Amino acid sequence: MSPMSTDKSASPRTAVIVGGAGAMGRWGVRAIARLGSVERLLIADIDIARAKQVAAEVGGPCTAVELDATDTAAMRTLFAECDVVLNTMGPFSLFARPILEAAIDSDCHYLDIDDDWESTVEAFDLHARARERGLTVVKGIGGSPGFSNLSALVAARRLDEVDTLLTGWSMGGAVLEEEPDYPSAGGAGAAVEHWLIQISGTIRAWREGGVRDLAPLQPVEFDYPGLGRVRGFTVGHPEALTLPRHLPGLTTSLNITSGPDWLFDHARSVAADFDAGAINLAEGAQQLENPPRPAERAPRDPLGQVWTVAVGTRNGRRTAVSVQPTAMPPGRMGGGTGVALAVGLELLCRGRIKESGVHSPEAVIDPEDFFPLYAEFVEPATAGDDLLLVQEIDDPAPVSLPALTDEA
Template sequence: MQHTAGDPLTVLVVGGAGAMGRHTVRTLAQLGSAKHLVVADLDIERAARLADEIGPVGEALALDATDPEAMRRAFAGCDVVVNTMGPFAHFGTPVLRAALQSGCDYVDIDDDWEATLEAFELDDLARANGCRAVIGMGASPGTSNLCAVLAAARLDTVEDLFTGWQLSSAVVEPEPDYPPSGNAAAAAQHWLLQCSGTIRVWEGGAPAEVKPLDRVDFRFPGVGDVHAFTMGHPEAITLPRAVGGLRRCLNLQAGPTELFDHVRPIVEAYEAGRITLAEGAHLVESRPDMEGIGTDAPLPDIWALARGTRAGRPTSVAVYPHAKLPGRMGGHTGIPLALAVELLWQGRIDQVGVHTPETAIDPEDFFGLYARLTQPPVGSVDDVLTIVEESTDGA
């Protein structure tokens, strides 16, 4: 359904009553770009509770995201479909396809590299129907991609482009009115999937399949020598499409040794077929308290690091938000997604087709909105981001 920039939107949020979706719905209601905000969820009671919370703009809808026909019926008449339903290995492509078939613009928080590749295969459908789709618009991917664009832009040549995040920040803030369900969290299933088998990265200037949980040592400007571990994530396959000449592109997770020691045998059992994905996810969720055991790498919660040259001199640039969004992992993921809808409404995302944040969104536009929603709110992009540069010997 096509609309004119500035016209209030009809927005449907798939998985809207979930841990990420709730932050997206509340932020959309706060921003006011939606005249009609549909909270679509399999759990209609939770959806109704959230719809009541946001007031007259809200409507609850029972929706089964495994039913393509039900999704097409639900999406009819909507301007934008917002997908927070993970794991995206299962729900990314079907929801995107139904949205595009319905003529809707689309945004999601897809953090699965395989689902990201599948989404690109729907680019022709999006263009044929005049739809704008932005996938992977959460924290990582999402905020991390736009930090990477800013870091790379400060160099003349970029050889290595890393994005990363702290596992200690990957914690959902509890809400008494929305107690955890009996099923293993989608985030835990995603983590197990992306720490298993092989993952797609960018090595030697080309796509490569590698094992996850591989230790990578590097120097982070302003911090010093650190290490983190590889994980399957979209940034490693999408950023090379936007930043030319890369030799290496990785997404890295940092955290305490105890946590990685906890997950490795779970990964081995899952790979060997001794446990199911759901069983493995429950075991992952029984991990030690991350807040209580510290971290091995004093890295920011979400960050990007570009290494290359400027004026012929080896230089590293780190970019990361130091101003915090509310809501921990739910807010850090769900709020950027709502900002993408706001940018669609403003007409600042204007390219049809399937895109990732780095090819669809101006970082200045994004972080300008981000600044309004931090706690406390800050004045400008400069108050949101830390940018640290360091001349290096190329090591």
């Protein structure tokens, strides 16, 4: 069964974007409409007024529909009209599985921007179910994961063997651009709640050639080509677990976040209170969103919004390769994420993503297909061949890794 030929192939090509009026979703709506991927794009949101506002702004194929993502029956009724479900509804620890199951049961292909490692791993349990129906599921086609996964492939392909893979993102880049026409509804958003979940308890990553549990926000020091020795901190993210499935021989795969030390000191304190039950998720997210700032400005974070470092050998020599974008779409985290989702949908519609079942981006998307389309959205305008800055160094110093907790 081809990527767009479900049992509903006689109906117009229709996609629904769940949470489409949200801070992430509306950037995806704009990019999808610009690419012309689908004939109809349903902007599904519990806030119908805001969904109508987005539909009026973007025009084209957009129609606003009201949807409560906690109502499984309502989702299946709506999805029955569609060929593809796009999910931008966080936190994914709550919404990813029920929306994915409703999509599969409605014979819809599915893409999301899930950046939660637990719900990503859980989704692979549905691989056989999706494959039996000839459906393609792509988990985590956003900025990180998504752009980061495909950058990792670019880096890895420049080496003969890869043993260490670090994917990362900066706290400075992981912010949403305020849009005056879409004022915040108040309170910490799903992205901040996700952040607290991913820095509390233990996280899962790839160490010593297998899945291991680590403490979050532990320092990792490494040589970054062009920058020298830098430091980031461990965080729970899907890339650390999905990339080893497709790059044999990895001994280490971690996701790293970077930023000022004072911010991570505050985050550890909030996470400790959350782990102890002293605060709930909403309270912790509120504290994370409003940290006490030091009187003096911290040194600038040298690491970019999203990046990858692969370490291994080429021609028998130890080599590190870094990959990062030279430009990004407007909208900061929302724009970078929404554009990646839209490009994923466009590739599905073009038949460039063919495999059925549940997959991470690196398993089914060719970077040579993805990055030229992504480059059409970046500012300043950049040719596809110039979108990625690739740098190398020979004989990098060993990566300084955090200690393991109990084995997974």
